Amino acid sequence: MNKVYADARSALAGLLKDGMIIMAGGFGLCGIPEQLILAIRDAGVKNLTVVSNNAGVDGKGLGILLDSRQVKKMISSYVGENKTFVNQFLAGELEIEFNPQGTLAERIRAGGAGIPAFFTKTGFGTQIAEGKDVREFDGVRYVMERGIVADLSIIHAYMGDSEGNLVYRKTARNFNPPMATAGKVTVAEVEHLVKPGDINPDHIITPGIYVQRIVHVSNAIKHIEQRTVRKREKSPAAIGTGVQA
Amino acid sequence: MNKVYADARSALAGLLKDGMIIMAGGFGLCGIPEQLILAIRDAGVKNLTVVSNNAGVDGKGLGILLDSRQVKKMISSYVGENKTFVNQFLAGELEIEFNPQGTLAERIRAGGAGIPAFFTKTGFGTQIAEGKDVREFDGVRYVMERGIVADLSIIHAYMGDSEGNLVYRKTARNFNPPMATAGKVTVAEVEHLVKPGDINPDHIITPGIYVQRIVHVSNAIKHIEQRTVRKREKSPAAIGTGVQA
């Protein structure tokens, strides 16, 4: 049972078809499976529905598949950073279904967990709730949201073993673990590929059962969207208290 | 903001009252918060509803609170190991609400996650579904189950820091992390207490936000319920393939 593939192209071979639903991990450009996105561009499949919190930026992340006009519809919570997106959307070439970020994350988690629907307070009384069931529990009204399953999930992890067990690094974890559970097939790109037993089993975040194919990307592209820094001479008074403006 | 208490008794001080709902972590006798259970026994609160996968065995785990007749009702998936339980149940002194184990785990996770109800295939067409909403999604019928929240969750972890960040060891993890999220107040006993920063933040399973009080139990009691072993001379042929009978 070999899950390890030589490169992103072969890891996706036989899995891609026009009109499919693809989940892509990442938050902004952090923790995105960019080598797999590039391989999807090269494969040329079209009319994709892509479930991803964001839509990349021009020429980066999912922006690559927008540039190549392979995406028909995005299911996202925020797409503000992408000019190509704006142009295609205004031209009526691209559909968008906005989901509140937490609703999106939970819909994905539910899809992977065999839960077809759940209730959430999020969006009650807003246009997001229009056409959806509303139900009261213990005096509070909730909106029913549906689980989502994808034909394919593409995710990025920091390290994986050949069984498909994965760990993530810092906030590059984000949507990757729930999406790994919600793909009928899940392909993971990893920055470091190790052998089974090299990762402490108490530390594994995604058990190998969720990963059908894995590819080592030694050339992982990791962008920074908003480079915010502070000067060394400045007193680090705010350390321990949070983000410093 | 001090979360660290000197002993189990003081960690529970002011939190206990008759008739409350308590969630207790563990699976069988593995990963149970036994020092906290002993402190509840000593506090003498009565008519408790206890949410726990099992009910301990005689004199161990939740068996302690059954012996002392402090439990009015158990919400569990399997209670087969306990004679006191059987006797009290047959005498009508103890109520039991059986939940399928996965439904119980998901109800707890939902309670902690602000989800008042969700749908599951589990139990459809069985007596577990009686009186519950049934709904069809995409041609399959599901049962609606409710989230549960407890007045107090007591959990056991392998290591914790003074912020309440926790890690668990092997299968002693079980119900502890979801229960940590579903208690209005959560008290954790830990085998090792360390300072913030000593646990790699990528390895933390329960973030400190879920833990209001923490107590170091250097004398943690860890039982084995079914001691199954194999002889050294026997060829370890089944290694890699699973449990060997």
Add this chain to the structure above:
Amino acid sequence: MPWTREQMAARAAKELKDGFYVNLGIGIPTLVSNYIPPGMSVQLQSENGMLGTGPFPFEGEEDSDLINAGKQTVTELPTTSYFNSADSFAMIRGGHIDIAILGAMQGAENGDIANWMIPGKLVKGMGGAMDLVGGVKKVVVVMEHSAKGESKLMRRCRLPLTGAGVVDMVITDLGVFTLDKAGGGLTLIELAPDVTLDDIKSKTEANFKVANTLKQ
């Protein structure tokens, strides 16, 4: 000659495939792990929160933090991962486990299974059984064909159900049946050595078809 418990387990093991993730119930199903062909990679899930469950520990190496769903001490493998109970049943309910092999008190021709309670007797609880039969891709029941002279493979279960319309295959000491949950009913596909079709017909309450390819 009907199959022994070991032979039933060996027959069940033939349902495994390389790369499968498997949940084994207690009793005969536990024995299945002894019949996994060498070189086949199969990972066992324990629903208390472990994937890649290893054999029992050597004497003196038991770890109270390392048990399977039967509360027995087990060991870790290089492939092992741990997770919490909610995540474990998300894995089960989400259809990620390829096969569950479990025992039963009764099975029926409509795919129903009963294995958790007998009215009037003390009920211990269903544990994870209802979640497993409801969530796993393929459900294989392994049980004696009859108990106290009564067929355990019935038209309809008389005991309270564990799952309705969930079973894909039944392996008894007399033979093997497949079950089409979409309404196609039971089909006998295999007989134990020296068991005749008449034998099994006389001992089975459930209606069943006989496969053209019936093997012995």
Add this chain to the structure above:
Amino acid sequence: MPWTREQMAARAAKELKDGFYVNLGIGIPTLVSNYIPPGMSVQLQSENGMLGTGPFPFEGEEDSDLINAGKQTVTELPTTSYFNSADSFAMIRGGHIDIAILGAMQGAENGDIANWMIPGKLVKGMGGAMDLVGGVKKVVVVMEHSAKGESKLMRRCRLPLTGAGVVDMVITDLGVFTLDKAGGGLTLIELAPDVTLDDIKSKTEANFKVANTLKQ
């Protein structure tokens, strides 16, 4: 004299308490972290999966794997933990975050808030705002009192809502209002220096009561 953005942030910081878990929106709310009193332990949650968000990194120490919900590079603290997006919003939706401080385009006397879209303009999406206002224990809105001469504190929001009946407090450059979500409406509890009650009345569309204990 109306409050500056910094003064509004400082006023919002007074709502923090020792041990609080806090989510700060972008804009003025981000400034709040500069006014946390020394010695007070407050952990900032970033909804992309981090609790215990530290300050911006020193130049040259940026880490592409370590960003906040505004996609800005940040740093780790000894208290930091990471989790996935589903777990992050389970934390938010489950009511575990003590306070969210966020900006708004409009707020209303019934607790409604609008801050994610303007019909006719390109919509970028709501991100995590709907989840935050629906799930966090206390929701504090920090915004300018008026925009283009129009009150942003209204009888009813005219823009599409982010949340219905969710706001607990509104801090503007002119004063501070509490909001009783159970139907008790808005109450002015504090005025910025030199702002008079008549000033704020003339600039507010929403109905509000005035606290007996009105401070200036």
